[in-house]
Amino acid sequence: MSARSKLPAQGPKPPFWRDPAKRALAFQLVLVAAVAAFLLTIIGNTQDNLAARGITTGFGFLTNTSGFGIVQSLIDYSSQSTYGRTFVVGLLNTLLVSGLGVLAATIIGFTVGIARLSPNWLIARLANGYIEIFRNIPLLLQIFFWYFAVLRAMPSARESLSLGEVIFLNVRGLYLPQPMFESGFGLIPLALAIAIVASIALLIWNKRRHEATGQRLPAGWIALALIVGLPLGVLVVTGVPVTWDIPELGGFNFRGGITVIPEFLALWLALSIYTASFIAEIVRSGIQAISHGQTEAAQALSLPQGLVLRLVVVPQALRVIIPPLTSQYLNLIKNSSLATAIGYPDLVSVFAGTTLNQTGQAIEVIAMTMAVYLTISLLVSMFMNWFNARVALVER
Amino acid sequence: MIHNHKTIEARPAPSSTIGPIAWLRTNLFSGPINTLFTLLALYLLYLLLVPAIQWALINADWIGTSREDCSREGACWVFVNARIGQFIYGLYPRDELWRVNVIFAVFAILVAWLAIPRLPLKRWVAAVTLIVFPIFVYFLLYGGYFGLRVVETHRWGGLMLTLVLAVVGMVAALPIGTLLALGRRSHMPIVKSFSVVFIEFWRGVPLITVLFMASVMLPLFMPTGVSVDRLVRALIGITLFQSAYMAEVVRGGLQAIPRGQEEAAAALGMGYWKRMGLIVLPQALKMMIPGIVNTFISLFKDTTLVMIIGLFDLLGIVQAALSDSRWLGFALEGYVFAGLMFWIFCFSMSRYSQYLERKLHTGHKR
Numbered sequence: 001m002s003a004r005s006k007l008p009a010q011g012p013k014p015p016f017w018r019d020p021a022k023r024a025l026a027f028q029l030v031l032v033a034a035v036a037a038f039l040l041t042i043i044g045n046t047q048d049n050l051a052a053r054g055i056t057t058g059f060g061f062l063t064n065t066s067g068f069g070i071v072q073s074l075i076d077y078s079s080q081s082t083y084g085r086t087f088v089v090g091l092l093n094t095l096l097v098s099g100l101g102v103l104a105a106t107i108i109g110f111t112v113g114i115a116r117l118s119p120n121w122l123i124a125r126l127a128n129g130y131i132e133i134f135r136n137i138p139l140l141l142q143i144f145f146w147y148f149a150v151l152r153a154m155p156s157a158r159e160s161l162s163l164g165e166v167i168f169l170n171v172r173g174l175y176l177p178q179p180m181f182e183s184g185f186g187l188i189p190l191a192l193a194i195a196i197v198a199s200i201a202l203l204i205w206n207k208r209r210h211e212a213t214g215q216r217l218p219a220g221w222i223a224l225a226l227i228v229g230l231p232l233g234v235l236v237v238t239g240v241p242v243t244w245d246i247p248e249l250g251g252f253n254f255r256g257g258i259t260v261i262p263e264f265l266a267l268w269l270a271l272s273i274y275t276a277s278f279i280a281e282i283v284r285s286g287i288q289a290i291s292h293g294q295t296e297a298a299q300a301l302s303l304p305q306g307l308v309l310r311l312v313v314v315p316q317a318l319r320v321i322i323p324p325l326t327s328q329y330l331n332l333i334k335n336s337s338l339a340t341a342i343g344y345p346d347l348v349s350v351f352a353g354t355t356l357n358q359t360g361q362a363i364e365v366i367a368m369t370m371a372v373y374l375t376i377s378l379l380v381s382m383f384m385n386w387f388n389a390r391v392a393l394v395e396r
Numbered sequence: 397m398i399h400n401h402k403t404i405e406a407r408p409a410p411s412s413t414i415g416p417i418a419w420l421r422t423n424l425f426s427g428p429i430n431t432l433f434t435l436l437a438l439y440l441l442y443l444l445l446v447p448a449i450q451w452a453l454i455n456a457d458w459i460g461t462s463r464e465d466c467s468r469e470g471a472c473w474v475f476v477n478a479r480i481g482q483f484i485y486g487l488y489p490r491d492e493l494w495r496v497n498v499i500f501a502v503f504a505i506l507v508a509w510l511a512i513p514r515l516p517l518k519r520w521v522a523a524v525t526l527i528v529f530p531i532f533v534y535f536l537l538y539g540g541y542f543g544l545r546v547v548e549t550h551r552w553g554g555l556m557l558t559l560v561l562a563v564v565g566m567v568a569a570l571p572i573g574t575l576l577a578l579g580r581r582s583h584m585p586i587v588k589s590f591s592v593v594f595i596e597f598w599r600g601v602p603l604i605t606v607l608f609m610a611s612v613m614l615p616l617f618m619p620t621g622v623s624v625d626r627l628v629r630a631l632i633g634i635t636l637f638q639s640a641y642m643a644e645v646v647r648g649g650l651q652a653i654p655r656g657q658e659e660a661a662a663a664l665g666m667g668y669w670k671r672m673g674l675i676v677l678p679q680a681l682k683m684m685i686p687g688i689v690n691t692f693i694s695l696f697k698d699t700t701l702v703m704i705i706g707l708f709d710l711l712g713i714v715q716a717a718l719s720d721s722r723w724l725g726f727a728l729e730g731y732v733f734a735g736l737m738f739w740i741f742c743f744s745m746s747r748y749s750q751y752l753e754r755k756l757h758t759g760h761k762r
Contacts, residue, residue, distance in 0.1 A: 028586040035590070040619045049616045120430050121423035122437045136742035141711055145735070148718070149727040208588045334602035341704055351610055362612045366706035370601045371607075377600035 014159055046363070061359045062087070068354055070345045083355050090347035091372060097267055097346065100335040103175045104272035105332060109157070109279025115353055116284045125170070127280065135277035142274055147342045149265035154262075166246055167316050174260040175247035185240060189230050195230040199223035263344035267336065279325060285316050286321035319391045326384050337373075347372060453733070463723060476733045479717050483733070486553020486708055492545060496556055497538050502529065503559070511748060513755075516695035526567050533560070549627040553708035555737065557627075561699040561709065565634040566692055572635070573642025578672060580647055591643070603698050606633045611705040621625040630702045634695070641691050649684035650676065682756065689749035693742050700738075712732055 016022050021250050061083035069079045073089040074096065112207040134142070152171060155161065160170035168175040200221075206219040235242075247257030270393060291315050298312040339346035347369060356365045418437035424434045430755045455470025458477070476483070485496055509515050537560070540546040552560065579591030587716055600604070610633030614624060624632075653676050661671040703712030714730045717723065 024584045028584050031587060031590065043560060045619050048620050049618075058531050118433075119423070119426065120433050120437075122434050126437055126441070132743060133739070136693075136697075136739045136746065138700040138738055140700040140703075140709065141731060141735055141738065144711070144715065144727075145731045149731055153727070169676065330617045337602040338701070339605045348602070348604055348608070352605060356608075356612065362616065366613055367606065369605050373605065374597065374601055377596075382527040 002359045005204045021060055039382050050334045057358050057361075059364055061361050061364070064113055064359075067358070071343075072264065072345055083359065085367065086355055087347070087351050090345060090350040093344070093350075094333075094336055094339075094346040094348075094372075097264060097271065097344070098336045099340070100119040101268055101271040101275065101332050103278055104268070105275040105328075108272060108276035110283055112276060113280035113283025113287075116280060117287060131277045133277075133282050134273055135281070139270060139274045139335055140341060142270040143266055143338055143342060147262065151262040151266050157249065160249070160254075168247055168249075168254060170251065170254075171262070172259075173262045175254045176258040176260065177247065178245040178256070178258045182243050183241065185242065187234050187239075191231045192227070195226045199226050202226075223315065239290065261344070263339070263342050266342060267339050271332055271335060275328055275335075278328050278331075282324045282328065289320045290316045300316050322387055322391075323384055326380055326387075330380050333376055334373060356358055372396065428443045439649055463726075471729050471732070472726055473729065475717075475723050477727050478723075482554060482713055482717065483710065484555045486546060486557055486713060488553070488556065489545070489551065492539075492547060494542070495539075499533055499536055500556075502532070503563075526570065530564060530567050532560065533563075541759040549625055552627065554713045555710045557702075557707065558696070558699050561702060562629055562692065562696045563635060565638045565699075568631075568635040569638035569642045570688075572639035574646050574677070576639060576643035577646035577650060577713070580643065582648060595640045595643050598637050603634075603637050604701055605706060606637045607701060607705050609633065622726035627707060630705060631705055634702075635701070638691070638695055642688070643695075645684055645687035645691055646680070648687060652683045653679050658712070686749045686753045686756070689752070691747055693745050693749075696741060696745075697738065712736060 066081055066083050066086045067079050070077055070086070070089055075085075075089060077085060077089050089307040112127045112130055115123050116131065118124045118127070119350050143154075154169060154171045156173060157170045160168040160175075162168045166177055202223055203219050206216055210216040212300060237280065245256045247259075267376045293317065294312055295308060298308040337348040338345055340349040343349065352365055352369045356362055359365070411419065425431045431468055451470050453470075455467070455472055457466045457470065458473050460466065461478065462701065463472065463475070465474050470717060481490075485493055501643040506521060506529060508520045510518065510525065515521075535541055536544070537552070538547060538549070576591045576595055579587045582591070602639045607630060610624070610629045614629050614632065654700050657679065658671055660676040666674070699709055700711040703715065704710050707749060708716060711734050717726050718730050
């Protein structure tokens with residue numbers, strides 16, 4: 001079996017610079033040296049520059065008092081709070097607008113994407129018009145449009161637009177009624193939790209029974225009735241322990257209720273509408289990617305139309321839709337940083353903007369901001385890899 | 397018995413299957429739900445289009461020099477008319493505008509040559525566009541040579557600056573992105589991990605933080621006393637960001653080429669760079685063109701972010717014009733104009749990329 005090794009050496013050994021392995025090693029060493037030299041130069045220059053400007057490095061500034069207020073914050077914050085708290089407030093505001101943006105963009109995007117495939121010619125054209133208009137105009141321009149041309153042009157508080165004297169819209173923002181929970185309200189989330197757990201158990205039991213015996217209950221409807229009915233029942237039994245705090249005009253402004261600042265509204269609208277146009281295209285192409293033969297084969301098995309969609313078309317379409325969909329979600333989160341252009345207090349605006357300008361700690365601040373976005377992207381791409389591995393086609 | 401052998405003419409198809417009425421029936425009014433949708437859509441269109449047309453066309457004021465010429469019932473296009481020079485050329489000196497116009501004309505000819513399939517010598521024209529043209533643009537726009545006056549970059553602006561940012565970012569990102577994509581597919585562990593880290597880092601952060609970094613941190617990285625022009629800083633940021641996205645497009649193209657191509661080239665005794673440069677990349681390039689056009693569209697839209705670090709691109713200069721005290725209150729007109737300009741560019745590019753995709757995808761169609 002060692003016939004190969006017994007062959008005489010064919011000619012002289014090639015010189016070492018022709019050996020691919022050695023060449024690869026040398027090339028990589030050169031690359032490492034070049035990157036190291038580049039980094040060392042940059043670090044040296046930066047240290048010189050920082051020394052010349054009298055800036056001390058380090059994260060000590062995070063415990064200093066910030067001295068500026070933030071117009072919207074989800075946790076307690078005042079100008080006496082620290083820069084560290086500023087960071088948290090900014091991060092929460094970013095997550096708030098991104099989360100609500102993802103929700104709205106998904107709803108609009110799926111609706112428009114399905115409407116794009118409607119047999120109704122007019123509906124399909126309208127959906128197409130929506131997609132082509134909004135995805136070909138820069139997001140920043142759309143944010144400016146909603147903020148400066150629409151919301152800043154609203155009437156003053158005295159002449160607010162109102163919806164049933166409950167919801168008000170004026171130049172200072174949107175005023176919504178706020179639910180005030182009284183004692184005993186805690187039972188309702190509890191009831192909801194019990195209903196969800198019971199529904200999941202029911203669905204699992206029903207599936208097992210269906211596989212074993214072929215019999216099944218309309219479990220979906222029962223679960224829906226449980227989830228809606230149980231909390232409602234508790235609500236009625238406990239005597240509706242909720243009152244609504246309705247905003248009222250007092251002096252020059254509204255008091256009470258929830259105030260949604262116009263910066264948030266503009267950013268949220270623009271992000272949702274812009275991203276929805278991309279999601280709609282993804283949904284359309286995902287559904288169209290499923291070969292028509294699949295539907296026909298399912299119909300040939302005499303599956304009813306609902307099951308054709310649920311068992312054949314949608315699971316395959318989701319495989320195509322979800323990876324680009326998550327990358328659109330990621331884009332939306334990253335694009336929420338455009339908040340800084342209209343002054344919505346997101347992470348980039350209050351931290352990489354105001355805090356950086358006040359402290360001059362450019363490196364630390366930019367590094368922390370980038371780290372946040374990198375972490376979010378990493379988490380999302382980890383989810384995507386997990387999902388792809390789970391739904392990947394298992395072929396022969 | 398007499399047989400009548402006269403052929404009977406076929407009757408025309410019933411009007412319920414052909415013609416406009418049948419079309420309306422199948423496409424708009426095929427059932428109660430569909431009819432309801434159609435009527436709702438018509439009502440929506442009526443609500444949107446009628447006021448929009450009245451505002452933008454019928455009640456609009458077109459001719460004049462100041463805001464007094466506008467009646468305030470419709471759009472005041474006088475504002476856009478008065479500012480159109482700034483919107484397109486920024487603050488470029490008025491008597492040097494021919495330089496910008498020459499560049500616009502050359503650029504239009506080059507792009508048209510590349511886009512029209514019948515014209516020959518595509519490869520050479522592409523090389524000129526990517527290599528010679530940027531150098532030509534630099535000398536002509538900035539000046540300082542051949543007796544041309546120097547025009548500092550802070551006077552550049554408007555549509556011209558938007559195009560400069562997008563085209564330079566693209567041209568610079570193409571070779572860097574190609575190298576990164578080759579590195580990501582390489583078998584050398586250090587090269588591969590370096591490429592992966594570089595690509596994922598720039599793709600993971602928003603462009604705005606990249607621009608902040610370029611404008612705030614880049615001066616710190618330079619030796620003391622060296623200052624970098626603000627436009628160059630923005631261009632460095634955009635190039636780094638764009639090359640990461642370009643690398644992924646190139647990687648997609650490379651993955652579409654069967655391994656056999658590279659193995660066959662290796663069997664002929666070709667080295668790595670010859671295999672890539674002569675066999676794999678030319679074939680992959682054809683597949684990449686739609687992807688390249690798509691990233692160019694998003695770059696074109698993203699250039700608007702440079703206004704946040706103080707450059708006046710098309711959107712930036714419109715925004716600046718809106719705060720002019722003589723022209724307050726014309727935000728809608730300004731945004732509609734800027735939006736229309738961006739839309740025309742992006743829409744035509746996306747149509748072109750769809751056309752290319754159809755042309756390249758022969759077969760495998762349902």
